[in-house]
Amino acid sequence: MSTSPHDVTTVHIIGAGLAGLAAAVRLARQGVEVRVWESASQAGGRCRSYVDKPMGRLIDNGNHLLMSGNRSALAYLDEIGARDSLMGPSRAIYPFVDLKTGARWTVEPGSGRLPTWILNASTRVPGTTLGDYLSVVRLLLARQDATVADAVPTRGALYERFWEPLTIAALNTTAERGAASLLKAVLKETFLKGEAACRPLIARDGLGPSFIAPALALLERNQCTVRFNERLRAFEVEGRYIRRLDFGEEQVEISGSALVILAVPAFRAVELVPGLEAPGDGETIVNAHFRLSEAVATPIAAPLLGLINATAHWIFVRGDIVSLTISAAGEIAERDSDELTEILWRETASALELGDMAYEAARLIKEKRATFDQSPAGVRRRPGPETALANLLLAGDWTDTGLPATIESAIRSGHTAAALALERLGT
Numbered sequence: 001m002s003t004s005p006h007d008v009t010t011v012h013i014i015g016a017g018l019a020g021l022a023a024a025v026r027l028a029r030q031g032v033e034v035r036v037w038e039s040a041s042q043a044g045g046r047c048r049s050y051v052d053k054p055m056g057r058l059i060d061n062g063n064h065l066l067m068s069g070n071r072s073a074l075a076y077l078d079e080i081g082a083r084d085s086l087m088g089p090s091r092a093i094y095p096f097v098d099l100k101t102g103a104r105w106t107v108e109p110g111s112g113r114l115p116t117w118i119l120n121a122s123t124r125v126p127g128t129t130l131g132d133y134l135s136v137v138r139l140l141l142a143r144q145d146a147t148v149a150d151a152v153p154t155r156g157a158l159y160e161r162f163w164e165p166l167t168i169a170a171l172n173t174t175a176e177r178g179a180a181s182l183l184k185a186v187l188k189e190t191f192l193k194g195e196a197a198c199r200p201l202i203a204r205d206g207l208g209p210s211f212i213a214p215a216l217a218l219l220e221r222n223q224c225t226v227r228f229n230e231r232l233r234a235f236e237v238e239g240r241y242i243r244r245l246d247f248g249e250e251q252v253e254i255s256g257s258a259l260v261i262l263a264v265p266a267f268r269a270v271e272l273v274p275g276l277e278a279p280g281d282g283e284t285i286v287n288a289h290f291r292l293s294e295a296v297a298t299p300i301a302a303p304l305l306g307l308i309n310a311t312a313h314w315i316f317v318r319g320d321i322v323s324l325t326i327s328a329a330g331e332i333a334e335r336d337s338d339e340l341t342e343i344l345w346r347e348t349a350s351a352l353e354l355g356d357m358a359y360e361a362a363r364l365i366k367e368k369r370a371t372f373d374q375s376p377a378g379v380r381r382r383p384g385p386e387t388a389l390a391n392l393l394l395a396g397d398w399t400d401t402g403l404p405a406t407i408e409s410a411i412r413s414g415h416t417a418a419a420l421a422l423e424r425l426g427t
């Protein structure tokens with residue numbers, strides 16, 4: 001066993017997911033000594049890429065959509081020099097297809113804050129009337145304990161073609177369970193700010209090349225230590241202070257005004273911090289990746305396509321890789337993987353008008369702890385960044401950022417923890 005004392009200005013970050021990396025990058029750029037400890041053999045958490053041998057490609061662990069109004073995520077990419085790694089259309093456009101009827105349409109928000117696009121039947125969601133959009137006001141006025149289904153009508157074209165897919169995508173749960181407060185926060189930061197704030201964006205070469213590798217490179221340039229395969233077993237506490245990190249073979253002293261930022265999933269944080277209240281687990285997300293024989297021309301004007309009356313909810317297109325997402329997968333995730341893969345390919349071929357084309361390789365990924373419980377009850381259990389321990393801060397999309405479990409929420413939590421750390425260090 002070795003004991004490693006460090007300078008009092010050190011900030012130890014437990015977890016190298018997006019929340020931990022966002023905190024580490026911001027602190028390192030301010031000249032703070034940062035040490036990152038990660039239990040896995042790679043950084044990124046749910047936002048990572050890896051080379052899949054059967055696919056013969058770098059693929060993402062999960063599919064993630066950003067929007068141009070995600071100010072924290074874009075600021076992070078600016079900090080690590082990776083803003084140009086995103087791609088998307090030059091204007092806000094969301095194409096959809098109903099696989100039951102074959103109908104296709106696009107949602108194209110207008111450029112101003114006033115949603116004048118809903119005044120025109122040709123630009124609003126097909127089958128909707130102007131009066132249907134009053135449900136936006138009901139959502140904005142919904143009480144804190146309301147679900148989306150409490151706030152908006154759950155029948156009609158606007159629900160089927162806008163509210164329901166948006167809720168499932170943003171909250172990874174149904175409108176009957178999802179918190180209206182979280183969907184309201186998404187609308188306020190994106191669609192309600194006009195077209196410039198809600199353009200869809202995806203990582204051109206993958207999440208790892210965009211969000212993870214550049215961050216690790218920046219930390220290395222700033223002489224910050226990132227240790228992998230280091231699982232924190234426990235904190236040793238004296239009074240209101242953490243005084244030692246127990247990694248098993250290594251015991252790390254936490255002396256003076258050194259700080260710890262815990263940026264791990266909620267279930268791990270509860271195990272490590274006595275008395276900590278946090279949301280439980282949310283629902284499973286299933287992601288499927290297909291490699292085609294070549295990059296194909298698709299009938300969509302954006303790198304994503306929303307599916308209605310289908311097993312999957314979204315298709316992402318990037319070169320010769322097509323990826324699908326099933327949020328709130330529930331019982332679907334329990335199906336035989338081969339059977340589910342074939343169902344998803346049939347939906348892909350139909351949605352992208354690929355005819356009888358066959359895929360060359362496929363990968364199905366099931367994430368059983370993809371998000372936290374995003375019901376009103378789950379939201380009430382989200383803790384703030386500060387804890388009863390004077391030198392421990394929390395980060396993670398499950399903390400109280402006011403947003404759903406998204407890349408934006410994870411990065412914002414890291415920035416919040418970093419700001420508090422800088423304040424306490426007097427930096």
